[in-house]
Amino acid sequence: MPRPKSLTPxxxxxxxxxxxxxxxxxxxxxxxxxAELGMGAMSLYRYVEGREQLEDLVVDLVLExxxxxxxxxxxxxxxxxxAQRAWAAITAHPAVVPLLLTRRHTTEASxxxxxxxxxxxADGGFAGTERAIAFRTVLSYVVGAVQVEHFGPLSxxxxxxxxxxxxxxxxxxxxxxxxxxAIPPDQEFRRGLAVVLRGLADVEFPGDDKNVSQGRREIPAxx
Amino acid sequence: MPRPKSLTPxxxxxxxxxxxxxxxxxxxxxxxxxAELGMGAMSLYRYVEGREQLEDLVVDLVLExxxxxxxxxxxxxxxxxxAQRAWAAITAHPAVVPLLLTRRHTTEASxxxxxxxxxxxADGGFAGTERAIAFRTVLSYVVGAVQVEHFGPLSxxxxxxxxxxxxxxxxxxxxxxxxxxAIPPDQEFRRGLAVVLRGLADVEFPGDDKNVSQGRREIPAxx
DNA sequence: GGTCGTTGGCGTACGTCGTACGCCCATGTT
DNA sequence: AACATGGGCGTACGACGTACGCCAACGACC
Numbered sequence: 001m002p003r004p005k006s007l008t009p010x011x012x013x014x015x016x017x018x019x020x021x022x023x024x025x026x027x028x029x030x031x032x033x034x035a036e037l038g039m040g041a042m043s044l045y046r047y048v049e050g051r052e053q054l055e056d057l058v059v060d061l062v063l064e065x066x067x068x069x070x071x072x073x074x075x076x077x078x079x080x081x082x083a084q085r086a087w088a089a090i091t092a093h094p095a096v097v098p099l100l101l102t103r104r105h106t107t108e109a110s111x112x113x114x115x116x117x118x119x120x121x122a123d124g125g126f127a128g129t130e131r132a133i134a135f136r137t138v139l140s141y142v143v144g145a146v147q148v149e150h151f152g153p154l155s156x157x158x159x160x161x162x163x164x165x166x167x168x169x170x171x172x173x174x175x176x177x178x179x180x181x182a183i184p185p186d187q188e189f190r191r192g193l194a195v196v197l198r199g200l201a202d203v204e205f206p207g208d209d210k211n212v213s214q215g216r217r218e219i220p221a222x223x
Numbered sequence: 224m225p226r227p228k229s230l231t232p233x234x235x236x237x238x239x240x241x242x243x244x245x246x247x248x249x250x251x252x253x254x255x256x257x258a259e260l261g262m263g264a265m266s267l268y269r270y271v272e273g274r275e276q277l278e279d280l281v282v283d284l285v286l287e288x289x290x291x292x293x294x295x296x297x298x299x300x301x302x303x304x305x306a307q308r309a310w311a312a313i314t315a316h317p318a319v320v321p322l323l324l325t326r327r328h329t330t331e332a333s334x335x336x337x338x339x340x341x342x343x344x345a346d347g348g349f350a351g352t353e354r355a356i357a358f359r360t361v362l363s364y365v366v367g368a369v370q371v372e373h374f375g376p377l378s379x380x381x382x383x384x385x386x387x388x389x390x391x392x393x394x395x396x397x398x399x400x401x402x403x404x405a406i407p408p409d410q411e412f413r414r415g416l417a418v419v420l421r422g423l424a425d426v427e428f429p430g431d432d433k434n435v436s437q438g439r440r441e442i443p444a445x446x
Numbered sequence: 447g448g449t450c451g452t453t454g455g456c457g458t459a460c461g462t463c464g465t466a467c468g469c470c471c472a473t474g475t476t
Numbered sequence: 477a478a479c480a481t482g483g484g485c486g487t488a489c490g491a492c493g494t495a496c497g498c499c500a501a502c503g504a505c506c
């Protein structure tokens with residue numbers, strides 16, 4: 001078998017990530033990544049099926065960075081740690097956020113993360129449907145927080161625009177936007193996460209106290 | 224002033240929305256929308272600055288549908304109602320979800336929604352930084368929930384794939400995926416929302432009981 | 447009713463993108 | 477030394493967004 005592969009998928013992903021971080025997500029193109037690797041556009045197809053797989057590789061590379069080993073400690077702390085690690089890994093590459101959000105489910109790293117979070121929730125007494133709901137709630141918060149932080153409206157340029165809104169039509173919002181500017185992103189994420197975790201922790205155990213030691217929770221049907 | 228405009232922005236938006244709902248988001252192009260309106264590609268530029276504004280129009284049209292009048296009732300119920308209305312309006316047009324997520328902040332309808340949510344939170348005793356955090360938490364959950372529902376992994380085709388995962392490597396996840404399939408999306412959203420609201424409601428009031436009537440909450444720094 | 451300025455509609459054209467196709471050459475094995 | 481395999485690339489096609497400029501239809505005014 002002549003000629004071993006001269007380029008690993010990770011190398012391709014790294015090149016693509018470099019292109020994105022230099023020129024933004026709109027700069028990501030087959031031609032640009034090929035140029036980054038010192039090749040012609042069509043040569044890249046030897047290593048990648050097409051544009052979609054190229055994007056998947058970038059997502060993989062970013063998500064692979066989050067460590068999912070958190071065996072010790074109470075379940076709330078473990079979920080919090082996992083959530084914060086995911087948040088940190090993602091916000092380390094802000095330009096890739098839109099990609100991460102749409103292609104997150106295809107990568108193995110995010111599956112591992114999900115398993116780790118679910119294991120922590122299981123230790124916390126969540127089972128069956130309740131566990132599924134709890135997991136989705138945490139996942140939704142993390143995904144949404146990354147998204148909201150990246151696209152405004154209460155941070156960065158969006159906040160400035162909102163602070164300039166007509167105060168008579170949007171009094172509460174104008175006031176809140178002013179306060180929101182002072183909150184560092186990581187602190188904002190942590191405090192919101194604390195709210196979600198408190199909501200999970202305060203979910204009542206059904207029946208009498210004996211069930212508490214049994215450890216099965218129930219989440220009400222909601223409003 | 225001769226010749227009134229023969230096409231309103233809403234009509235353009237409706238045509239674009241029709242294109243998207245027929246052929247998916249990737250079918251949205253200047254040429255396609257122009258054809259939908261019975262015009263040549265370049266004629267569309269008489270009504271729209273460019274592709275970006277076309278997308279904004281679609282987002283406007285979808286978000287304009289959510290009613291933000293909820294003056295009565297306790298604050299939790301009002302926030303829940305607003306969240307559910309937003310969720311319903313968005314999930315009514317699943318194909319537009321990616322657009323909604325990235326361009327949400329530019330539309331006036333979402334600003335109105337934010338003001339309504341913030342007003343409810345203010346009634347609940349949230350002020351200053353705490354209110355900003357509370358709002359972002361709710362917003363993050365709503366945005367994330369829409370996103371997670373639309374892109375899997377625990378629903379639709381994603382769930383099937385996850386249920387087929389190696390049970391030895393992902394035991395909790397495989398079990399949870401099986402349970403998750405049975406949950407209708409709207410119920411899942413409501414129950415997760417209930418968790419978030421419970422987390423907000425259980426935030427402690429600082430100091431002694433007198434402050435409760437004063438109505439100022441504090442959210443802890445988090446994990 | 448004729449004139450004029452504004453606007454609507456469109457044809458053409460350019461640069462970009464993803465990628466199908468097919469050629470040539472470098473390479474490790476026989 | 478010869479060969480089959482696979483890497484690299486040039487060309488080309490269709491779709492995209494859109495700059496530019498032309499012509500026709502229209503409403504307001506004389």
